[in-house]
Amino acid sequence: MIEVDGSEKGGSGTILRLSVALSAIMQEPVHIFNIRENRPQPGLKPQHLEAVLTAAKLCNADVKGARIDSREIWFKPSSIVGGRFEAEIGTAGSIPMLLMTILPICTQAREKVELHISKGGTDVSHSPTINYIHFVLLPTLQRIGLRATIEVKKYGYYPRGMGEVTVAVEPCKTLRPLNLERFGNLQKVSGVSVCTFLADRKVAARQSDAARECLKEKGFAADIQVANDMSNPLQKGSSLTLWAKTDTSVILGSDAIGELKKTSENVGKEAAEKLLAEISARPTVDIHLADLLIPYMALTQGNSSFLTRMLTEHLQTNIWASEKILDVHFSVANANGLYRIEKHS
DSSP: OOEEEEEEOOOOOOHHHHHOOOHHHHOOEEEEEEETSSSOOOOHHHHHHHHHHHHHHHOEEEEESSSSSEEEEEEOOOOOOEEEEEEHHHOSBBBBHHHHHHHHTTTTTTEEEEEEEEEEEOOOSOOOOHHHIIIIHHHHHHTTOOOOOEEEOOOOOOOTBEEEEEEEEESSSSSSOOOOOOOOOEEEEEEEEEESOGGGGHHHHHHHHHHHHHHHHHTOOEEEEEEEEOOTTTTTTEEEEEEETTOOOEEEEEEOOTTOOHHHHHHHHHHHHHHHHHHOOOOOOOOHHHHHHHHHHHSSSEEEEEEEEEOOOHHHHHHHHHHHHHSEEEEEEEEEEOOOEEOOO
16 A cells, blocks of 8 residues: 655645545555645545545445545545536646546546536636646647647636536556647737626726737737636636647647636736746746646656746646655756756656
């Protein structure tokens, strides 16, 4: 049985999510203790619990200790079957973070996985937006062979959530290496500005206008879609997701979430400034995509590599957990002001 101390590195839910995913893929039982030990409210919260339970459905796992606030679980997987599944978070807990747990597992399923996730947050703090997953992560993963689609039925925001998403993932037993070594030339900047039941205040348009103006000042034109969403009457909210594409198939992304006492103009400016920081550094992966890619790189055949501008806590945690559970090695080297992350066979 694999033993994983959840208080290592940042002691975040990242260790739990990745450990469960890799346990399912390796068909090896895992015991995770000190779960989220270094967080203000340690243990399993609703989004973490639902991630574990959904992963268990995918691989017919026997799970012990899976309850709210639990700091210890035992996860014993069986075969990854595929099929149709339901997940319900019940709070504004992040739907994208639940997807981070189950997507790697889906690649090894016997058949297509169709997952319906309800009553969660699509666009919440400390998590990628659902449109970041759609327009940045999934197109990048397609390069290694993972084919997945996302449909947003309802956007969900803090504090009530109530978001709803459907995801379909095709099995892909063998993932190709991911080699992103050159930034290339910038081709296009795009985005999606969403507001839910806030069209009367022109929130999505104001976010978009502010982002475009900020990018224009630095010489970049942006094509940002404005979406006045009416999917969720129970929870108003907004978000903005931006991405830049280059001629070497690099996709750099950024996002920002609307919050109380935060103007729409500040949401737009925040997302634009984050993207400008990435573009000016000329990496091949933005700082958030970097940690999300590590589990897939660990599972690829052969060497994989990318360049990023920062070694975040989540990036270092995912490298640590992947090396601990799988027979892989990552190296980190300086490369002209960037960090070159390479996975070795």
